Structures are given as C-alpha cells and as structure tokens.
Amino acid sequence: MWKRKEEPPPPVPMASSVKEVAPPVTTIPPEKKMEPVMDTSRSAVAHIGKSVVIKGELSGSEDLYVDGQVEGIIELREHNLTVGPNGRVQANVNAKEVIVNGTMKGNVRAIDRIEIRKSGSVVGDLIAARVMIEDGAFFKGSIDIQKGPEGAKPAESKKAEAPSIGDAQRLGSAPTEVRRTF
Secondary structure (H helix, E strand, C coil), X not given: CHHHHXXXXXXXXXXXXXXXXXXXXXXXXXXXXXCCCCXXXXXXXXXXXXXXXXXXXXXXXXXXXXXXXXXXXXXXXXXXXXXXXXXXXXXXXXXXXXXXXXXXXXXXXXXXXXXXXXXXXXXXXXXXXXXXXXXXXXXXCCEEECCCHHHHHHHHHHHHHCCCHHHHHHCXXXXXXXXXXX
C-alpha cells in the first residue's frame, strides 16, 4: 500500500515549465524594466478629426493624419503628413513625406516625396525628391525636384568622366562622325 500512494507521477513537468518562463523576467536589468515596450512595426500616428480646427504652428515628432482643418505652419521634419479626404490644410508644410487626399493650399517641402491622390487638390509650390500626381488630382503651382546628398554624388562622378556636348564644343574638340553602311 505504501508504494501505491507514492506511485502517482509528481507534477515535475509543470514546475519545470514555470521555471522556464520565470527566469527571463527576473534576469532583465532594472534600467530596461523602466523603458516602455514599443512595437517598431507600427509608428505612432496623431489624428486630427473632422470637427477639429487648428490655427497656428503645428509641430511634432510622430506621423500626423489630418481629417479636420489646419491653418498656419506644419513642421514634421522627420515624419509623414497625410491629409485625409475631409482634410483642409491652408499652411506651409515641411515634412519627410506628404500624402494629400483632401484640399491643401500652401507651399509643401518634403525630404522624400509628395503624393497627390485622385481626390486631392493642391495649390502651391512643391519641393521634394519625388512627386506623384494621380490622374484626376488637381494641382496648381510649381514643382522643384531636389535630389538628396546620395543622388548628387553619382552625378558629379559621371560629369567628371565624360564632358557633355556643350563642354566638348567649348573645348574645341571635333564632333564624332557616324557612318552608316547599307
């Protein structure tokens, strides 16, 4: 009888599984416990709703989605600005990337690109490395494509290797003759 009472298997697997989970929590240094855990796949996006009206300077360190009305200046140097279909922006904008689905009046400067979608309307000057305007979108203003520092380096090396046609004429070199044989 004594043997039958001791024969049931002890709950060792449960204790070992608890021990496997517990050590990572206890081994984290105190300074890392204080830091908030952030999901890097999703960045924070501030949202300005349809009924919100903002007048003045707007700046931030996160992406911004405007579906309301903004008048003034928008500064998001390293972040994206999206103007929703109900958004009405009357401001000079400086951002990393700008996407317009609504109405925008003012000059727009983007480090990367500016997109004006089919339902979008922009009146103002655009300065960016890339500009995309979909069919059906409205745009009135000027576009200045500015390459970043990465794009300028290959262009300078190409210019040094082979002179352009204008440079060849200035230097007095004869144009190359092309002959066709039939």
